[in-house]
Amino acid sequence: MNDFKPAEIVQTMIDAGEAKIKTSTRDLVLRGTMAGIILSLAVVVAITTIVQTGIGIVGALVFPVGFCILSLMGYDLVTGAFGLAPLAKFDKRPGVTWGGVLRVWGWVGLGNLIGSLIVAFLIAVSLTANFSIEPNAVAQKFIAASTARSAGFEHMGFDGWITCFVRAIFCNLMVCLGVIGNMSSRTVAGKVVAMWLPIFIFFALVFEHTVVNMFLFPLGMMLGADFGIATWLNFNLIPTILGNIVGGLLFTCIPLYLTHAKTAPAVGK
Template sequence: MAFDALSPREVIEAVSNAGARKGHTKLAKVFMSAVSAGCLLAFACGTSLSTNATPWFQENAPGLMRTISALVFPYGLCMILLTGADLCTGSFMFTTVAVLHRRLPWSKMLIHWVVTFLGNLAGSLFVVAIIFGYGNVFSAEPFKSTVISFATKKQVTPAFHMILLRGIGCNWLVCLACFFGIQGRDLASKVIGIWWPTFAFVSLGFDHVVANMTFIPLGIWTGAPHITVGMYIWKGIIPALLGNIIGGGIFCGTYYWYMYLLDMDTLPLYAVGRTAVSSSPSVSHLSGAAAKETDTERSST
């Protein structure tokens, strides 16, 4: 039986191409793309919170409600990937592979991380303040108490190391969603590939640094006790960010580079001379479809 999908080696080649292109994109475009991604993910976070606003089920079947919430949340990542917006967590994999593949310098990778992070934060805070906040989306009960309870469980209850470890597991799965999104050739296959790893990280309660840009500031906006901006930076950003970098950059990006690209001929820096190298036996097996630029290569998470 034949499957209309790229092989893992073709996918990681596409990831490398996308990472190199992302790293050389104008910073203004990168920032605006990241703002869009932050906004889109914030909408999914809002849906997740509203789904959890069921007091009886929270008391009697919390696992069921987490599962249902996890089933609807992935639409946010689908919108981000299919529109080509830049999520810093996805960039941790894309640009790491491009650097290891010698298509992007370390300096441009780090700059891209900073710009996408700031853009994601700006987009998330815009939705939190303008759409959710002044729009009074979560001002009524039981939605307000759900936001406060969720933010407290995310921010106050766990220790620093717990959030860091959850961050590793989170972006490991998120970057697999990016991987599968590229692997499928048709829209339905891409959506299904993106959906299930994202469902997995939400259902397990892992920490995504960009999702936390909505969950925790919204908790602060609605008056969650014991949560301050300083605490959010210390426990909501730093450990989740470090964990997401490890999960996406090492557990996904470095691993798949080692498995499928390390034995290929070294490619010139900045993707110059790609045509000459592509004729080597080590990459001649790649299909013509893999050599073409796909829409999903423009995505990140």
């Protein structure tokens, strides 16, 4: 057999959470940076294929390639850390504290932001020939998408904030399942399939992902989109981060932990 049972996967999840908490700051930032770079390039591939084909679902089909690559390389997204790192604390692993959990979230998130901003700037240079020509069709797609999900939410007020928050919950429910999928098989092919399915769902349904948005919105602003940093933070990134924490932790990792690591007594015993 090349797959693991759910109870074995959950133990791997707890071990992974503990390992992240005990990882050096340098490695957390480095792995986060590389994850941000790779995931951002996957967004570019997805948007480019959508523009070329005119079919949104095609972008969703190709986007998971970036997630699979970064996961197989052992790089870290803060969205996965939102779900996994607290499990080590819940399981009372020695030396694990809530301060350690927050440390992982902070340093991995910083690395993700650094990687995303690097790629955003370089892609902006590429799409505009070093800012010497007008944005092409792909660049216009980035401008439209980033504007709709920042200024568009701001125009809706509290309803827009809640919409972003709910989409972020669903997003990290799927993304953490993708992270867990990498632990579900002994073969690369099995891991890729298990990761591809939930990541496809999140992108196809246009849910809100913290690291994707660390790239998409700065790129939109660099290309000339009509919104500012405050709008992005208040009506996208902040509700996205909060929603991703709720989705990854409460909707994915805690249920698995409770039913497979802290299993209730069998009926009749």
